[in-house]
Amino acid sequence: MKISMQEARDRIPQRDIILETTVRLMVPFIQLYGLYVIVHGHYSPGGGFQGGVVLGASVILLALAFGLPASKEYLTEGTDIIMANVGALIFTGIAALCALLGGMFLDYSVLTKILPIDPISWRSHGIFLVEVGVGMGVMTIMVSIYWDMASAGRLDEGL
């Protein structure tokens, strides 16, 4: 039986115990996997962007199963905005710091002037710091794109 979009939208959202239990069990593992992808990004496929998308998808999954207001209790709007801006600031801040210390943009080896470890390991750890920033930004922006699209910008109720 095919239902129209209008009928689907007018349906009262019903709580389904199978759906909610499944999502409640899955979300921690999805988030652990996203964190693994971010922190292991410079040794294996993955990185800040992919890990951030996986983390954002876990919050979107919460919003799909429990409704948009429940996901806004989990990750509040203020936290979302602050995390997005801090993520962008971490990326550009580290890049600009490298340039200010006399190196190239995103040339992590000059950060030895701040914390004296050898330049080779600074290159590895600098990539990690930048990817944490990228992950934070991508996660929060994915969640807020979903919030805005699902509620037509009003952020009151989702799908």
Place this chain on the structure above:
Amino acid sequence: MIWQLDLVLLILVVFCAVAAITVKDLLSATIIFSAYSFLMCLLWAEMGAVDVAFTEATVGAGVSTIFFIAAIFRTTRRSKD
């Protein structure tokens, strides 16, 4: 690289792409586009570009499908103007 697997995946990709732009229903087009993204992800992984395949699987098959469905649920069957 296994060229037989490449050929099968490419035929399926072309089939999905043609189906996604010819089907009338927007929701069906979204789901077929998700299948297209997943097949492209398999193709990237098979050709050795694992990083691109990962991005395709997370963004193409995962999040963009949800965005499309969220946008479609805000449309109406007939335009009002």
